[in-house]
Amino acid sequence: MVLTVNAAWNIWNFRKPLVQALLDDGHRVTVLAPHDETVPLLEGLGCTFVPLEMERKGLNPLSDLVLMRRFRNHFGELAPDLVLSFTIKNNLFGAMAARSAKIAFIPNVTGLGTAFLGGRWLQAVAEKLYRTAFRRLPLVFFQNADDRDLFVRRKLVKPAQASLLPGSGIDLEQFAEAPFPCAGGPTRFLMIARLIRDKGVFEYIEAARKLRTEGVAAEFHLLGPLGAENRTAIDAGQLREWQAEGIIEYHGTTEDVRPFITDAHCVVLPSYREGAPRTLIEGAALGRPAVASDVTGCNSVVEEGVTGLLCNVRDALDLAEKLRDFAALTREAQAAMGGAARSRMEREFSVDVVIQAYRDAIDTLGV
Template sequence: MHILITVNAAWNIWNFRRSLVEALQADGHRITILAPHDDSVPSLQASGCRFIPLAMDVKGLNPVADFWLMRRFGRHFRSERPDVVLSYTVKNNLFGALAARPLGLPFIPNITGLGTAFLSGGILRTIAEGLYRKAFRHPERVFFQNADDRDFFIQRNLIRTGQAELVPGSGIDLRYFDVAAFPAEEEPPIFLMIARLLRDKGVAEFVEAAIRVKSRWPQARFQLLGALAPENRGAIDPNVVRGWQAEGTIEYLGQASDVRPHIAAASCVVLPSYREGAPRTLIEAAAMGRPIITTDVPGCRSVIEDGVTGYLCAARSAESLAQACLRFLELGNGARADLGRRGREKMKREFDQAIVIAAYRKVLASLEHRFSTDRLPEKNLGSSADVMANVS
């Protein structure tokens, strides 16, 4: 089949879903990527994917801009004539689904997180729920990365129960993220946070917790690894980050194309996020045998066993996070390593990428018999006006 994959950043496919793409290619499918252009595009093209740039405002909540985004999806779908669309991230899921429905185009979204609208609450959440309810009438299957999000969508009647299927995030390549030797006991303990520097990732709480912990354990080090993301409405001001670094509170490591050396050097990986789909950085850390500390919120709590593979703390609470870090520091080095070892075992049981690949292969196999060629029938493709009439 011709499979079109759409997401709000091409690097998302290259970094997180490359194994799925390779598996689908090995099955004989033709892959087209529809996403904003970035530095990962040459790698995607070299791997055999066709790439089409998608113009979209990733952060905006402008109804006019989103209307035109839906129009662009419709034009791309009619032009490319895929047999099925696989989608990730909020806007691609919503407006891609709305554009695919009047074309009769099979559309399989993956809920990687609920986004700022749900975290904000109020009118934004009401609008978002209405959009999801309308957009997700059509898909036969909706993948979720944690049970909390799945149950929320069902309880709020955003989808039907039979549409939902749970997968463990994007899965993890356990060979690539292999176990790393635990840091020696004489080395200063390092708490590493890997995330875009956004408020709803809990960056401020991480910094405040660092201040509290270092007052009792001055040798402890707190590191931030991730993009500054100034285009995002919830981004931390770069000047603020520089101030934290100048004060010696944290070490800002910038970005890294390969996070494994940083995880290997860390004693514990921390993510005090307000909500996630399935936090990739924690899955990678656990796969490499590192204990994790994260918040007791949807997504985050699904990748940890409290007290077994790491520790949970309260969201939006620097004090709770600091207490979890201090609890970790009070352990001997062997006990710390044991947390990481048990985390690796959990990843092997529950988060192997083979589970995700099998789920996609199953749903794609159910569609294959409907197509006699690798293109949609001509009668299914309407005009731009038809798309807008059906959506409205």
Template structure:
């Protein structure tokens, strides 16, 4: 394929570095020019070192504010006109919605990836109606809309927000199966270590995780519950550092802060947990399964696509510390060979369904499908 000018827009540069780097590297290796349009952060030098250009996008990723969102729409349209890409790839909610509307006015092909639906879309009432209306306007007549799980795709199809001809499903962002290689479990005579990796948001089920830890430790005092992720996130459901420090003083949680590389933490754990209320394609579960760790997650969209109940781990009820605690105790009761079997089955599932080449090939196919009439060769 000839060189194409590709613009990727997202609500934070770190999102590209953490989740989309293989895609960026693949596009660059294919000979395309890649520009990132996102709020700048400390990952920008790393992205530039890959060979990308980076342009700052002023935006507030949180909430629905008509004035701020109108300004974002106008900013996106101006950036698109200035940069004149051949195609725009988008991730995250606001970039998908307002980027799609802006791209239509500039007649640039736009391909969004629905990585999650957001609180507004799932809240019910007026906010949900507004979010649904915006999605319908934004996604109408787009050539391709990628989804990261079957539940979200089905929901958009049922509500008439996309058509069958537009919708394509991906296995999340894919996983580098060599980098996240299967790892031997910790010694079985050690206390069982449960690990939750997530931004510290109520919507991720952090409160339920802590309460489940209290319940389990009351009967299995040796069990350890670790929490890895950033506090004080820019989100209305964020949990502050003071609250986390209180859990540590209580002896319920071991807070691990944040790390550049999660693999040592996953390798040191016996089981990885994510009691989220809803996900697109939960990266931490995919990474943990690739490393042959059993999983415990809520029976919600996104999570249930990754976890096969009683085969690669356990599914529990959302928003229920009691159900989560029961799943943790079920894991504790398993003999070592059955724990190992869960991990092996998870690794096999990742190899079958979640390899990153599936995602890279899907994007290559999308660029080919746009064709020279809509995706012209860069000068």
């Protein structure tokens, strides 16, 4: 069995329980992805790793045709009985290669990316690729109902193909509920994301600037990598300006987000569109409420007024209002939202649901 994704760390950080379950079931698991520092960790689990050369950003006909040929060559050499795929290019060009090699293929639509935010022409190209790649697949997993319904409505998949998952699931033991920081002092907001425009970083900065000007007792923290391979990436110079202005505290990157979330009162994600935002799910599992944009993905995790607050997308003023409203709550009210968020993760987002869905799919395919 092959699992393919656009970064090995994605498997380690988000799919490790699934990988472990597949290994426990007796499957031989090969990870096909670009090499990074998590490869030894994956091999330590019992996986085989095969490096995949690919350009992760943008749609380029020439490089994407080369990528499809690479997939076809890898599948021919590995001869898997099943390929499980995650992330856009692996889903699209992996599916096309698997079809030509007559190999079973199950993609997981973890999000639609900038192609569905970049205008009608780019979206039309993306839809044509999806329609071609997914046409004959027996099953396509989606991480939120809006994406599933969009694909069905646009005839990119048939209703019988589409199956819904609660994101990639969350390990509720690894992300155990943490005591809420109820001491006095400022409300600590934390945004965890790649530093790209489409995650709403600029809106977060503008909202933080406004609240600091108003004298609201709040801190604004930012955690996530610079240098993302994305056309909306934010450069280091811009980040240094924000730091010099004293708007945010930037914490770089980390292998373990739990201490940062535990120290915060609220997780913030004003993204333009998501699949199933991992940071909101991890925050909720640890018992932290959220302020997020009212868009696909975010609003499937955050329940307005119960587990957090939703703001208008691309609207820094409305985000500032929601952050102000949250900061004005008593610590007890904030903690109650966090408790409700944890309870929802226990009911709906356990990784066990995801693992069972994959086991059922594998059984159906007779692999």
